[in-house]
């Protein structure tokens with residue numbers, strides 16, 4: 320008889336809940352924004368994302384830029400607006416794009 324250890328899942332959930340003690344995990348909030356159509360992708364290409372997300376009281380601007388990473392006008396360290404955008408876009412960092420392992424070499 321073998322005993323299976325659960326790894327990864329539990330630790331990840333704890334990390335999400337620990338930050339500011341919110342009852343609703345960020346990922347659940349992000350899913351809600353997506354299901355309600357609150358996230359609008361204004362622009363998305365290989366290296367850049369621009370979007371808006373309608374929060375409860377105001378509309379946040381967010382996006383991804385090389386060198387800056389993900390950002391949001393709400394300025395929380397980790398916010399559901401960015402997490403929602405991360406679920407539907409996948410920008411490529413220029414350094415990663417030139418990595419042979421990535422498979423998008425220009426020649």
Ligand SMILES: [Zn+2]
Pocket residue numbers: 379381391392393394395398399400401
């Ligand atoms: Zn935000």
